[in-house]
Amino acid sequence: MPARDSYHDIVKRALTKAGWLITHDPLRLRWGGKDMYVDLGAERLLAAERDGQRIAVEIKGFTSPSEMDDIEHALGQFMVYHAVLLEIEPDRRLYLAAPNAVIVNIFQEPLGMLLLRRYSVRLLGFDLVREEITQWIPSID
Amino acid sequence: MPARDSYHDIVKRALTKAGWLITHDPLRLRWGGKDMYVDLGAERLLAAERDGQRIAVEIKGFTSPSEMDDIEHALGQFMVYHAVLLEIEPDRRLYLAAPNAVIVNIFQEPLGMLLLRRYSVRLLGFDLVREEITQWIPSID
Numbered sequence: 001m002p003a004r005d006s007y008h009d010i011v012k013r014a015l016t017k018a019g020w021l022i023t024h025d026p027l028r029l030r031w032g033g034k035d036m037y038v039d040l041g042a043e044r045l046l047a048a049e050r051d052g053q054r055i056a057v058e059i060k061g062f063t064s065p066s067e068m069d070d071i072e073h074a075l076g077q078f079m080v081y082h083a084v085l086l087e088i089e090p091d092r093r094l095y096l097a098a099p100n101a102v103i104v105n106i107f108q109e110p111l112g113m114l115l116l117r118r119y120s121v122r123l124l125g126f127d128l129v130r131e132e133i134t135q136w137i138p139s140i141d
Numbered sequence: 142m143p144a145r146d147s148y149h150d151i152v153k154r155a156l157t158k159a160g161w162l163i164t165h166d167p168l169r170l171r172w173g174g175k176d177m178y179v180d181l182g183a184e185r186l187l188a189a190e191r192d193g194q195r196i197a198v199e200i201k202g203f204t205s206p207s208e209m210d211d212i213e214h215a216l217g218q219f220m221v222y223h224a225v226l227l228e229i230e231p232d233r234r235l236y237l238a239a240p241n242a243v244i245v246n247i248f249q250e251p252l253g254m255l256l257l258r259r260y261s262v263r264l265l266g267f268d269l270v271r272e273e274i275t276q277w278i279p280s281i282d
Binding site for chain 2: 032084
């Protein structure tokens with residue numbers, strides 16, 4: 001089993017508050033004999049839709065001593081999971097979840113913005129205290 | 142200064158044997174106030190070219206206990222450096238250098254092949270004993 005991020009339960013509660021049903025904890029992906037575990041899978045039913053929206057959420061605290069290491073590893077994980085999801089479940093959208101302070105410190109700075117623009121990383125910001133989802137980048141339909 | 146991979150000197154000697162001049166050790170990239178260090182910068186002059194070929198080489202041993210961690214981190218590093226190089230020096234091609242056994246074990250397996258196909262990662266394989274570059278993926282002009 002994968003290591004759990006300390007923000008795991010906060011994001012679960014925040015997603016539930018926002019109307020999402022947690023369907024996988026974790027979400028296992030398998031490709032060519034290799035197993036990967038994305039932190040959460042969730043689904044939301046909208047009245048207008050027949051099939052609902054499905055997301056996969058990888059939660060990152062960006063708490064290591066090296067911010068560059070954190071950025072590299074988070075991006076690499078996102079890219080690996082994204083490539084596999086596109087093959088096995090292309091309708092499920094992958095998000096990298098991080099506390100709002102991280103979104104501001106990392107992804108509203110030049111390097112973070114460059115990576116978002118170049119690689120179409122999807123972000124989900126959450127408020128640690130209120131335990132709420134505060135932003136989807138890009139905004140979710 | 143960045144940590145040095147134990148394969149660092151082997152790759153330097155292998156590139157030199159293959160006609161490359163090591164110009165940076167390490168190659169510093171800077172974007173938006175953040176510094177990054179790619180292991181090596183090298184240049185090769187060909188008779189037919191005015192400006193020569195320039196490469197940046199990040200060397201990876203893939204020796205940690207978790208192969209998935211190694212893959213994620215190597216891919217993330219490649220993607221970060223690649224994004225920055227495209228902005229500041231688009232003619233310099235970035236390669237991920239790894240021992241031949243790693244190329245076979247990781248990048249000729251389904252997950253590795255999927256990542257190569259999806260993200261256009263460039264690889265450079267080297268022989269640890271002969272200290273020679275044995276393959277460029279895709280092949281270099």
